Every structure is written in structure tokens, then in C-alpha cells.
Amino acid sequence: MDIQLLVFVISLIAGIILDKILGDPMWLPHPVVGFGKTIHFFEKRLNKGEHKKLKGALTALFLVIAVFCISWLAIDALYSFHNTIGVTVSSIAVFFCLAGKTLINEVRMVFAAVDRSLEEGRTQVSRIVGRDTSQLTAQEVRTAALETLAENLSDGVIAPLFWFCLLGVPGIMTYKMINTLDSMIGYKNERYKDFGCWAAHIDDVANYIPARLTALLMVMADGKASLIKFVTKYGKCHASPNSGYPEAALAGILDCRFGGPHSYFGEMVYKPFIGTTERIFTLGDATKAIRINILSEYIMTGIILVVHLLPVIL
Numbered sequence: 156m157d158i159q160l161l162v163f164v165i166s167l168i169a170g171i172i173l174d175k176i177l178g179d180p181m182w183l184p185h186p187v188v189g190f191g192k193t194i195h196f197f198e199k200r201l202n203k204g205e206h207k208k209l210k211g212a213l214t215a216l217f218l219v220i221a222v223f224c225i226s227w228l229a230i231d232a233l234y235s236f237h238n239t240i241g242v243t244v245s246s247i248a249v250f251f252c253l254a255g256k257t258l259i260n261e262v263r264m265v266f267a268a269v270d271r272s273l274e275e276g277r278t279q280v281s282r283i284v285g286r287d288t289s290q291l292t293a294q295e296v297r298t299a300a301l302e303t304l305a306e307n308l309s310d311g312v313i314a315p316l317f318w319f320c321l322l323g324v325p326g327i328m329t330y331k332m333i334n335t336l337d338s339m340i341g342y343k344n345e346r347y348k349d350f351g352c353w354a355a356h357i358d359d360v361a362n363y364i365p366a367r368l369t370a371l372l373m374v375m376a377d378g379k380a381s382l383i384k385f386v387t388k389y390g391k392c393h394a395s396p397n398s399g400y401p402e403a404a405l406a407g408i409l410d411c412r413f414g415g416p417h418s419y420f421g422e423m424v425y426k427p428f429i430g431t432t433e434r435i436f437t438l439g440d441a442t443k444a445i446r447i448n449i450l451s452e453y454i455m456t457g458i459i460l461v462v463h464l465l466p467v468i469l
Contacts, residue, residue, distance in 0.1 A: 160463060162234070162242045167319065169242075170249020171456060178256040186251055186328070190335040193218065198340055202350040211350035215336055215357055222332040226325040245324050252319075252327045254311030255452055258283065258304060259445050265300040266441045269293050283307075285338075297436040301444055302413050305373075305405040306398050308448050310334055313372065313455055314365035320459045333361045359396050366397035369451065373404035376450035382407040385430075392427040399429060406430035408447060409440050 179185070197218070201210040230248075234241035261283045269276025276296040281288040284299050291299065314334070318326035337358035340351030370390060374382045385407035386400060392414065393399025406413050412430040 157467070158238065160467060162238060162245065163323070163463060164460065165242050166245035166249055166324075167316075167456070167459065169246035170253065171452075173246065173250035174253040174255055177250070178260060179254065187331060187335055190218075190222075190332050191339060194336055194339050198350065202340075202346070207349035208352055211340070212353035214350075215354040218332055218336065219329055219357065223325050223329040226328040230324045248324045248328060249315075249319060252315040252331045254307060255448070258307040258311060259448060262300045262304045262441055262445065266297060266438050269296045270438070294435060297441070298413060301405060301409070301411075301436065301440065302402055304441075304444055304448060305401040308373070308451060309362065309366045309369040309397070309401045312448070312452050313369040314362055316452075316455050316459060317365045317368065318361070320462070330361055333358050362397040366400045368455075370400040370404040372451040372454050373401060373408065373447050375454055376447045377408045379408075389429045392429050394426060403429050405444055405447065409436075409443065410434075411436070411440070 177183075194214075197214045201207075201214060226248075230241060230245065233244050261279075265276060265279045265283070268279035273293050273296070276293060277288045277291055280291070280296045280299050283303050286299065288296070288299070315327050315330055318330040320326075322329070333354075336351075336354035339354075340347045341355035341358055342348070342351060343355075367390075370386045371383075374380065374386065382404065386403045389403040389406065390400040393402065402413050406429045410430075410432050412428055412433045414426040414428040414430075416425045
């Protein structure tokens with residue numbers, strides 16, 4: 156087997172295993188924290204005065220290009236020095252850029268918390284959503300957790316794997332910067348609508364294929380091809396050009412309804428409904444959604460391995 160292919164396979168599998176074992180431990184320094192601090196540094200100094208959209212565009216492009224170039228140069232140098240070091244760093248990069256176990260654990264804790272008390276559920280779900288949770292009902296708390304779980308499968312698992320498959324460590328690290336930019340400044344409120352405009356659009360482009368691929372993987376994991384029609388119908392019923400597809404897949408799988416009005420930073424946002432069946436969520440729904448997430452990740456990993464190994468086998 157070609158050495159580059161071997162190190163790719165080892166890095167992929169090792170990174171996924173590390174995520175399954177460790178999740179996102181608080182004690183471990185995380186590059187996304189560094190990305191966030193860097194974005195905040197530029198936003199604080201440039202998001203004011205005139206030409207906010209231009210300054211935001213230049214900031215986003217600069218950071219995306221910088222991360223790709225630095226990652227490419229660093230990983231190339233490490234592999235040139237010693238393959239073992241390169242594989243180790245590549246595996247850690249995959250591990251850092253995946254957020255599968257962490258969100259699954261958070262969703263489990265949300266459902267457990269809201270069963271104990273509504274206030275505890277609101278507090279717990281506020282850790283994983285950007286909306287105001289202080290007035291949510293128990294049903295809305297559970298809904299928010301499930302919607303976030305579906306979106307995170309795309310943003311936090313499938314998209315990073317997709318970009319690692321295409322461009323290796325530079326691809327997965329650059330995607331993580333793009334996603335962090337969007338999560339920090341890609342909002343349409345008064346503060347970020349101009350400065351974060353390009354960050355949001357870049358994220359839309361980076362997630363266009365992964366979001367739809369995520370929905371397909373979820374349908375495959377559930378084993379009902381008829382859900383494709385449901386996803387096609389409701390996937391576009393979302394303010395985001397991408398988030399609606401994994402949400403629609405989960406809504407179809409659970410036979411439920413997502414969407415509706417939500418409060419973001421004091422502003423009421425009305426999201427179109429995804430699905431038609433309005434019903435109360437239970438712990439069983441969370442368990443099924445988590446199972447679909449895990450199976451989707453495994454299917455994606457299998458597809459990546461087949462794509463890379465099949466030419467060698469043949």
C-alpha cells in the first residue's frame with residue numbers, strides 16, 4: 156500500500172477513535188479556541204466605522220487562506236521530518252475537528268435535565284444553542300436539542316470528514332476556521348450583518364455538499380428510501396441553505412415537526428416548519444436520533460475508506 160494512503164487511513168481511524176474515547180475534554184488546549192480568539196481580535200478592531208462589509212470579507216478570506224497555508228506547510232514539514240510524527244499530528248487534527256461524542260453527550264444531558272426540572276433543562280440546552288432559552292417550554296428545550304444534534308452531525312462530523320477526505324489536514328483545519336467564523340460573526344443582526352456577511356456565505360459554500368450528504372447518510376442509517384422525498388420537500392424550508400437538510404432527515408425519521416419562532420439575541424426569528432406531525436418528544440426520540448448520528452458517521456467513514464482503498468485493491 157502507498158505510504159500516503161496508509162498514513163491517511165491511520166490518521167482517519169485514529170482521529171475518530173480518539174473522538175469516541177475523549178470527546179472534547181475541557182483540560183485539553185483546543186485549536187478552535189485559538190481560532191475564536193483570533194476572530195475576536197480582528198472583529199473588535201475592524202467591525203466599526205465605514206466599509207464593514209469589505210473589512211469583514213478581507214478578514215474572513217485572510218483567516219481562511221492563512222489557516223490553509225499554515226496547515227499545509229506545517230504538516231508537509233512534519234511528514235518530511237518523520238512519518239510517525241506526521242501521522243500523530245494528523246490524527247490529533249482529525250480528533251480536534253470532530254465534535255461527535257461531545258454533542259451526543261450534551262443532548263443526553265439536556266433530556267435528562269429537562270426531566271428533572273424545566274429550569275435545569277433550559278440551562279443545559281443553552282450550552283449548545285445560540286437562541287434565548289429562558290422562556291422555552293419543556294417541548295421547545297427538547298426540540299432545540301434535537302435540531303442542534305441534526306445540524307451538528309453535518310457541521311461537526313460529516314463536513315470535517317468530507318474536507319479531510321478531499322484535502323487532508325489543511326482541508327479539515329480550514330473548514331474548522333470557516334465554521335468558527337460563521338458561528339461567531341455569521342449572524343444577520345445589527346452587529347454582524349455587514350461584517351459577518353462573507354463569513355456566512357463562505358460557510359454556506361463549504362457546507363453545501365456535506366449538508367445534503369448528511370441527510371442522505373441519515374436516510375441510509377434509518378433504512379427508509381422513501382424519506383428522500385420528505386427531505387427534498389422540507390430541506391429547503393430553512394433560513395439556511397444547508398441546515399434544513401439534516402433537520403428534515405431527522406424530522407422524517409422521528410415523524411415530527413421542527414422549526415417555528417425562536418429568539419436570537421433579543422430578536423424574534425420565525426423559521427418555517429419542517430415536517431407536519433406535532434407531538435411531544437421523549438427520551439426514546441433522543442436515543443433514536445443519537446443512534447442515527449452514530450450510524451451515519453460510521454457509514455461516512457466506510458465510504459471514505461472504500462473510495463481511497465478500492466483503487467488499490469483493484
